[in-house]
Amino acid sequence: MPRVAEVAAGLRKEVKSDMKSCLIVDDSKVIRMVARKILQELEFETEEAADGMQALEACKANMPDAILLDWNMPVMSGIEFLRELRGLEGGQAPIVVFCTTENDIEHIQEAIEAGANEYIMKPFDSEIIQAKFSQVGLL
Numbered sequence: 001m002p003r004v005a006e007v008a009a010g011l012r013k014e015v016k017s018d019m020k021s022c023l024i025v026d027d028s029k030v031i032r033m034v035a036r037k038i039l040q041e042l043e044f045e046t047e048e049a050a051d052g053m054q055a056l057e058a059c060k061a062n063m064p065d066a067i068l069l070d071w072n073m074p075v076m077s078g079i080e081f082l083r084e085l086r087g088l089e090g091g092q093a094p095i096v097v098f099c100t101t102e103n104d105i106e107h108i109q110e111a112i113e114a115g116a117n118e119y120i121m122k123p124f125d126s127e128i129i130q131a132k133f134s135q136v137g138l139l
């Protein structure tokens with residue numbers, strides 16, 4: 001007979017699998033808060049990281065379905081994080097949407113080459129997030 005803790009863990013896993021998860025990576029607390037509000041309204045389970053290193057740790061612990069990713073961050077930038085992520089076991093799976101003020105063609109190309117799926121210009125709002133997330137099949 002399974003132990004209670006095992007049953008509870010199984011149930012949590014089932015509940016979790018119903019909702020898509022999105023890791024919000026940005027060094028700005030305000031932007032994380034705005035993104036969290038939008039994504040929770042779209043029924044995503046959210047997690048947050050303030051830099052690329054924290055984001056990598058979060059992914060190693062629990063690979064999300066989607067990642068909303070800032071470019072400029074201390075410790076580890078978004079692009080460095082993305083290259084590391086795509087090299088991890090299971091790291092090909094998350095849909096990565098860059099969300100940044102770096103909107104010139106060189107940056108966009110660099111992001112796509114590193115494995116980004118979509119690109120959003122800051123400032124963003126709920127409509128933009130919904131449109132992009134729909135395009136990549138997250139909604």
Ligand SMILES: [Mg+2]
Nearest residue numbers: 027070072073
């Ligand atoms: Mg930043």
